[in-house]
Amino acid sequence: MAIVKDNILMQLVRGSLGKQITIYERNGQIIMAKKRGPSKKKPTQKQLEARHKMAIASMRAHMMLEDPQIKAYYQSLAGPGQNAYNMAVKDAYRSPEVQNIRLEKEEVVVTAQNEFRVAEVEVRVIDAEGVITESGRAFLGRNGVDWYYKAAALPAGGKVIVVAKSLPGNSTIKELLLT
Known part of the structure; x- marks a missing residue:
């Protein structure tokens, strides 16, 4: 991993270069690192539960967004870089x-x-x-x-x-x- 400082070109670049390098920003610092692949470890029980909960939230979000009024409600709550689907999943993930x-x-x-x-x-x-x-x-x-x-x-x-x-x-x- 390398932290990039005062490089005009790298200030504008984000993403992966082939299957070798990933460039991203974390806490205001630009970082170049070896591209990570999928984990070879078995997921833990908590990870499996979180994945299951997210899958259910995603299905509920898709069903809710079929109603145009509900879709408009979630779209009104979406911020920059977000959409109605993001808000619906967030709502479906948590209970009142x-x-x-x-x-x-x-x-x-x-x-x-x-x-x-x-x-x-x-x-x-x-x-x-x-x-x-x-x-x-x-x-x-x-x-x-x-x-x-x-x-x-x-x-x-x-x-x-x-x-x-x-x-x-x-x-x-x-x-x-x-x-």
Whole structure:
């Protein structure tokens, strides 16, 4: 590996020269190195899981981009050098985060966020015996982060289960025990 300094020609060149040399920039420095080939090591379990997760995210992105409105939404979020597909894969790779569940009288307030947007929040109220007494969709509040669900009753000893879903369909489940 060689670090190139004060060379006008190399300031403009990036990429590979045949199968011998690769020229790239890292942390503001231009680097010339021997071209790397594919790894001969077996992938680890974590690498295989990451590849599988990326393959699923890619498939979901392709399906979502068939809808012109969703494609326009992702395109509006794309920065320089990015496109709607890049944004859709990024969204499909991550699940939304349920940050907080709180009770305000007979209302369940869920704080859920995603880098892009949370598509829906479903709330299930379960009694002490484990029977679902009610369930339904929460409604997004004005702040764009809190979701509100008006419960008929919140039985003591039961629990509230919240499922937050992103646009691609990733979901996160969180529960709150009722005392």
